[in-house]
Amino acid sequence: MARPFTPKVITANALLEGDAIWLTADDQWTRVMSEAELIEDEAHGDLRMLFAASQAHVVVGPYLADAKAGENGPEPVHFRENFRTTGPSNYAHGKQVEL
């Protein structure tokens, strides 16, 4: 039996800077996860991955990451994705100070 689909966002690394980026509903790549499109339907997710794969000139390694709806938009579920929204935890740098 197929596992039920849980909400996702599409994320990748930016080609030029290498930092974490997310796909928005209007086909943009954002540095801020809460602006990402929360995908709640598997078939739609497949379509959006096809779009992401066509973006090889701006992004590297797009994938679907688990997410949940938060007050201001999608939020990470897994701690790895959480670090990707903030930057490393040993110094205050990366996204937590840049954005």
Place this chain on the structure above:
Amino acid sequence: MYHYNDFDQDFVQERVSQFRAQVERRIDGSLTEDEFRPLRLMNGLYLQLHAYMLRVAIPYGTVRPDQMRMLATLAEKWDKGYGHFTTRQNIQYNWPKLADVPDMLDALASVGMHAIQTSGNTIRNVTADHFAGAAADEIADPRPVAELLRQWSMDHPQFQFLPRKFKIAITGSPNDRAVTKAHDIGLRMVEKNGEPGYEVVVGGGLGRTPMVGKVIRDFLPQADLLPYVEAVVSVWNILGRRDNKYKARIKITVHEHGIDKIRELVEEEFAQIRPQFTGVDQALLANIQSQFTTPTFRTAPVEGYLAERDANPAFRSWSDTNLSDHKAPGYAIVSVSLKRHGATPGDASADQMRVLADLAETYGHGDLRISHEQNVILPHVHKSDLPAIYAALRDADLHTANIGLISDIIACPGMDYCALATARAIPVAQEIATRFDELKLEHEIGALKIKISGCINACGHHHVGHIGILGLDRAGVENYQITLGGDGTETAVIGQRAGPGFAYDQIVPAIERLITAYLELRTDEEETFLEAYKRLGVAPFKTALYPEEKANAA
């Protein structure tokens, strides 16, 4: 000090121009990521969690002051002002932008440095004892041989597409500071009837299947080294498993076929290729050797040093922990700690790198080393200069007196940077160091090695830590497994798993219970943690780690 010859210099420069064109083609879209990825990895460029990462080779951990200053310039100009020194004696930059990397590589090439073969299935940076050429216990300086191996392996046509990465480490001392038994090939310089040679160990390694290497030859004459090493790599190149990357390392090949079979095949191959080595390699070695001359050591009184020890307890404490015995009278080896309590192990700022370069130039015969324990070494320092060196280190916040103690922790980048990580490693090291500094127990605990990895790849050497910590992902939560009794020296042992892992907020208290138990169990202050563990076995330490279980069982 070794300088590249014209051939090396041209080769490195040529590679940078090639890579510059490849980066341009990736950015303008004519190369896909699939096409570009192997090309960038061949030039030490990874893509990590938050940014690209450039890994620069520091062959056998030896750097000149001008090179160290260039490493500082890279940190300042193209990164966030610091670099990260690793267990493979490399330096990694965590934040370069793709378009800047060719400029970084050009800058490195101008001082004879590069990032070639710091990634990929090739022979990687050859590592060596960081006290090479200075240690009191040394038979011979292993670096000329390491340099010979570097030249032989660099761009070696047969060894660019090996089944997996291949790591060689070499030591010239009976006390192994290069973890030779955890490398694909470990070389230990030995003497037999006055003749110099090597004990050759193969099939060591950490990662998901940790193994201590096995002796394949107990004495290899010096002149046979290159053909013999070439025979080992060739045998594995053919036999090594390419069907499964987790089984591709030579340790698995040795394990599956047995050391006796491998020895037989290597000897056969060796007999075949030995005649091709007509002695050119030995002429080359002699030439390299002439560039690794021992500095002219001076004789000077050490009273000033002794007086400062008496007058300044902080200086005395630092010299007790951070100095090692030098072969020349009146000299010392200084280990500069990059493990200030609470700091990221292995990080050095651009300013700190410059201070170290200046110190090496003024007081250290222009020699600097990076240790696999993520510290920087000034190998040749006259004791009369130590008070001045200490003062300069203090001004640069580099004077932490903790070499070999509980806060001198190896930690891989872990989940804070590494795309492969399953948990963080650096913050755990930061918290352990801070905790035991606050408890003021560090010096009382004495010699202890804690090593932390953020995943099973074991870049932080946790398997050979007296206390090893492995970060895992348990259902989306960081979890830390402890191993005990590991040893990375000439008496190498892989540590034993102590039991179930600990949550992030439980790992430091668990380490504290372990240490408290040790302090209660040891016979006296002389007995180290590792000795106590060997004497008592795992049981009392398990009890300390898992007190509830014992209570439940009662």
